[in-house]
Amino acid sequence: MSTIAVHVDEKLKEEATKLYRELGLDMTTAIKMFLTQSVLTRSIPFDIKLDSDFSLELNSGDYIRTRDIIEYNQETQEAYQDYMKKYQEKGIDPSSESVEEFFSRMVDEHADV
Known part of the structure; x- marks a missing residue:
C-alpha cells in the first residue's frame, strides 16, 4: 500500500464527503475508484454523479442532456x-x-428542373 496526501479546500472536502456518503462511499474508496478508472480508461473519468442537467460523453466530447425524459x-x-x-x-x-407527401409534392413540382 501507498499513501497519497492531497491538500484541498475544507469546504470542498466537506461537500465531497457528503456526496460520497450519499453514494455509499467513503473518501478513500471514491479516490481509489477515480484512480482505478483513470488507469483503466486512460482518461479522467467524471461520469459518476447523482444528478445534473448535462453530462460530458467522454468518447465523443459531446454534452448529453441527462434530465428526466418527462421534464425534457x-x-x-x-x-x-x-x-x-x-x-x-x-x-x-x-x-x-x-x-x-411534402417530398412527393416537391418532386412533382420540380420534376422538370
Whole structure:
C-alpha cells in the first residue's frame, strides 16, 4: 500500500464527503475508484454523479442532456408551442401534409428542373 496526501479546500472536502456518503462511499474508496478508472480508461473519468442537467460523453466530447425524459418532453412541448405561436403571429400556417407527401409534392413540382 501507498499513501497519497492531497491538500484541498475544507469546504470542498466537506461537500465531497457528503456526496460520497450519499453514494455509499467513503473518501478513500471514491479516490481509489477515480484512480482505478483513470488507469483503466486512460482518461479522467467524471461520469459518476447523482444528478445534473448535462453530462460530458467522454468518447465523443459531446454534452448529453441527462434530465428526466418527462421534464425534457415538457420543455420540448413548451418550446414547440412557443414557436407555433410565433409562426401564427407572422401569418405562417402549419402544414397538414406528412413529410412523405411534402417530398412527393416537391418532386412533382420540380420534376422538370
